Amino acid sequence: MMKIGIIGGTGYTGGELARLLCRHPDVEIVSMTSRQNAGKRVSDVHNYLRGYTDLCFTEKVSGDEDLVFVATPHGVAMKEVPGLLESGIKCIDLSGDYRMHDVPTYEKWYGHTHTDTENLKDAVYGLPELFRKDIKGADLVANPGCYATATILACAPVMKTGCVNGDVFVDAKSGTSGAGMVPSARTHHATCGESIIPYGVGTHRHTPEIEMAVEMHSGSKPDVLFVPNLLPIVRGILSSCYFTLKDGASADDVLSSLEDTYAGERFVHAVEEPSIRAVVGSNHAQVGIKVIGNKVVAFGVLDNLVKGASGQAVQCMNLMLGLDEAAGIDFPGLGV
């Protein structure tokens, strides 16, 4: 059994990592840290884990982990990662700290200095379906954002066809668990429970991440207007991505691009009508595409806490540790 640690185990992604890893056949969680809950039993804080772990939260990881997940806010992660790597511990960072390869881009969108540009150089963007080979050899993986994953999965193959213009509109809708566990005015049920609320128009940090990853895959950088919307469901993202066909370009190439790209994939599926309910609770994502005249819409759906966060992180872990890529996360969505 490989030994696994989780830094920041109180939040939604930390709890979700534990939920997935506790039934993983090849690894064992040996440490979960939490400043506010140190000393408490994990299963008292995350009551759904009762019977699945005897662990107590600690202040720090033990140091003999094979791999540590860093599930802290951005800005904190880049303080934790250098020490871990130095101790020979592989890292998967679920924050945004190691996603942008370009330091000025990071600093512009995140609003503070990057203090670990050394390791940033070697960080691999952890979207297995597009960058599997790099993830396998990596010591540090930057786990993609939830909106970013749904959007990149839908957009990158379309861009790669060369048939669409680079101007892309992304209208993305996320369940409220994507906002994390800290209550706020926007996630207050009476505010958001019977509404859909666009926010952060043009300023959301997943914008440059999407542009970077799509370019890495397709070779050409899109210019994305990203509009996130808070949706009154708990788990699930629908990202609707709008393109214009280039003059004379083939609609067929665009239409087949998703199916071609994900043909052999375990977790990403090109389907006629992508459905949040089909994937919620699981590491599966669905993508779909329509062309109407010269206009294209590509959809991506996933569970923001699984394929959009902790499930994808486990998928990356499996690759980094030489395990079966689907180990521990190979089960279907709820469906209903």
Added chain:
Amino acid sequence: MMKIGIIGGTGYTGGELARLLCRHPDVEIVSMTSRQNAGKRVSDVHNYLRGYTDLCFTEKVSGDEDLVFVATPHGVAMKEVPGLLESGIKCIDLSGDYRMHDVPTYEKWYGHTHTDTENLKDAVYGLPELFRKDIKGADLVANPGCYATATILACAPVMKTGCVNGDVFVDAKSGTSGAGMVPSARTHHATCGESIIPYGVGTHRHTPEIEMAVEMHSGSKPDVLFVPNLLPIVRGILSSCYFTLKDGASADDVLSSLEDTYAGERFVHAVEEPSIRAVVGSNHAQVGIKVIGNKVVAFGVLDNLVKGASGQAVQCMNLMLGLDEAAGIDFPGLGV
């Protein structure tokens, strides 16, 4: 036009008062106070009031109001009311400060000393369908709680028949707006949005209020176990009240009690199947009753911000100021 003030205009009940009063034919809002928003336009804070009021929030009421609504937290209200009454301004308090006529009961359930027991003596419990006459002559009305209104409307007539035992179980479900506008862990959408959460079992402050008001109407004090539940809707309460028939008692008397009590009422209706959607957005309440063997269930439904708070307060205001009881609040629920 009578002049009206609102102390505590930022919260949900303060905004709802303004929403109702801005189309009231006989009164005019002349002041709305808010510590945090003093100086701002009311319609900038409550954007749905755009076009309906030019008022700005102030620190204090002007002093020449005919009646002031006090929509502050309990404990604060009893600091505001004495000065207003002394200035000859009638008051309707939407907090719990003047609901319990028994001081020790108040202090036990609210956890602090009552500092205005003088005015408390003359405060009238503002449920018009049961205590209309007293409200008409009152200078100080204690507006009932939202859960309490739904429950008392369903329970008081049943108890008055003398056909049921005094042991009453109340399983009440409320939309999240009943918890107010301050975000909390429980009202965080990801917590409550796809669940129903019982809380405060046996400790909710509406318990003694229900017992008191039912006794005032029926002459006998019930012993109530009150279990509130947070429901994933924004507006609306369903209170389900369970009784046992006394041996040999008449089911028919019980069955007709609601219809008899509310026969001529404008806002409370005995119906076969009470429905939240039928009343939401309006000052109407619906009640209903079934008897199965020796067991009785009475239902009460209403919109917690209207008949459960601000609408009922306006109804009381109308009575206190000698206006048509339904003025400004005589419109149907949304239905759909």
Added chain:
Amino acid sequence: MMKIGIIGGTGYTGGELARLLCRHPDVEIVSMTSRQNAGKRVSDVHNYLRGYTDLCFTEKVSGDEDLVFVATPHGVAMKEVPGLLESGIKCIDLSGDYRMHDVPTYEKWYGHTHTDTENLKDAVYGLPELFRKDIKGADLVANPGCYATATILACAPVMKTGCVNGDVFVDAKSGTSGAGMVPSARTHHATCGESIIPYGVGTHRHTPEIEMAVEMHSGSKPDVLFVPNLLPIVRGILSSCYFTLKDGASADDVLSSLEDTYAGERFVHAVEEPSIRAVVGSNHAQVGIKVIGNKVVAFGVLDNLVKGASGQAVQCMNLMLGLDEAAGIDFPGLGV
């Protein structure tokens, strides 16, 4: 009092018309028809109208109405309207039958022959903020679709600036009441209640309606990809409309277009952050706009049953009958 009839009074828009008209100061509902409910009391079918109407459903209107609302499915409306007009009764049709001025366009999108092309010629598209003058003089008004209203209000002023390209992507989200009262697999709660479901991509009938009305206002016809989404709320639409600025065009002209167009309007408001909750339950709509680089997003929000259907129909009625345009519908949204 003017006399009003409603053909098709069982459905959501028929009930909503009654809900609004029962408190209208200048008109009286004299007939509501329903095949399935003829003979029943309206307030037994629409229980929220208890106390607001004594009417019973009939098979036919009486014939002495001043104006009749036709709230039937498309295809049925065009059978009803000719006779009414011939009897000198003004009509407002809430179906799609009289919206398209171009017969082949109607027949292509609706899939059947138009049997009343005679009256179609004189039908006026009933969006008061853009076509008020025509509505005032009309005998037959085609009430706009719900999605169409939200979208046109946001798009028409932007297109009129001449600053944006004609390729428009519309990602619209609607509450489930927009689908009407007949249960279906898609509106089954377990299907849609914790999801967002895109449907009818490129085939929704509001597409040509949007293109037509935007062209009528702006002089240039947009090419719209319209993607509707079923949202797990009951009432409310958010239409998010994406444009590209023409090279060298002024962002400022675009940014001010909504505010300029709706400056004096009672029911349409340009605001910073349009909010469904601010308008739900009311005839108000809010629009907003952002420009990021060369990309534009304009938002429109409204209550699909009020400004998106029955409220707007009442607004048109007021204009057609020479009444105050806001009579009976001049109240704010729920806010919370």
Added chain:
Amino acid sequence: MMKIGIIGGTGYTGGELARLLCRHPDVEIVSMTSRQNAGKRVSDVHNYLRGYTDLCFTEKVSGDEDLVFVATPHGVAMKEVPGLLESGIKCIDLSGDYRMHDVPTYEKWYGHTHTDTENLKDAVYGLPELFRKDIKGADLVANPGCYATATILACAPVMKTGCVNGDVFVDAKSGTSGAGMVPSARTHHATCGESIIPYGVGTHRHTPEIEMAVEMHSGSKPDVLFVPNLLPIVRGILSSCYFTLKDGASADDVLSSLEDTYAGERFVHAVEEPSIRAVVGSNHAQVGIKVIGNKVVAFGVLDNLVKGASGQAVQCMNLMLGLDEAAGIDFPGLGV
């Protein structure tokens, strides 16, 4: 691998069985029947099963199954079961046909004649935590109802203490998936999506089932008023059960009854605050209890499609086939 069939594979419980069994280590689904979908791929009908089964729906089971789940409506199941048992195939019936041991009770509540009273005699009520031994040896298991499971788990231990009266009020709330996949007026989102709707007061068929099973465990038959409510969530049940302490009875015995009964159980847990989110998606249930004065409330929560239906059926299957009771269903709830 044991061979398993599912009769009635189109519905929610049939799909859920497949979702669970496809990752079960010791069994294999060899047949799924569906009249309407015969010939279609299971993963085309239940799109969440893509990649997890290659099966196509058939008209009939193959006949060489070791065990067949009957997931048809009541009335149909009792036509299917006799032939299966005769062929030596063990059966688990998810309908109500074999739950009532008393034929007149069945016929009164279900409204038709029981045509297989022969096998009914040997049917075992499949609630493993209370009747494990009987299930192990059974050829025919009647899988409990969803509401019934949540309610019996909370009530049976309390009744067994002998400390409470037999009059029990059950206020149960269920997610909409409990109503099955056929759309109806009540499960139409616009009807139920922003409400809570009590229905079938005193007439719900789980009433006699609860009374029977509680008596089987506790030795004394309760007199239950069962009030179900439709809750605007997809999965999850909260059953709130109200009792009165007998004079002089020990609150402590009642308080410890749940913990004592379920101490060693894998799937049922006595906790301070039972939470739907903690168990949703899993076979776990949580129960809790409070005593206030002479009044008791016991709560039961579970996922109606898992522990309330298909998960519990798999648990029974494991027992009947001599497998590990938790095989294939041993994973935690979603938590968030």
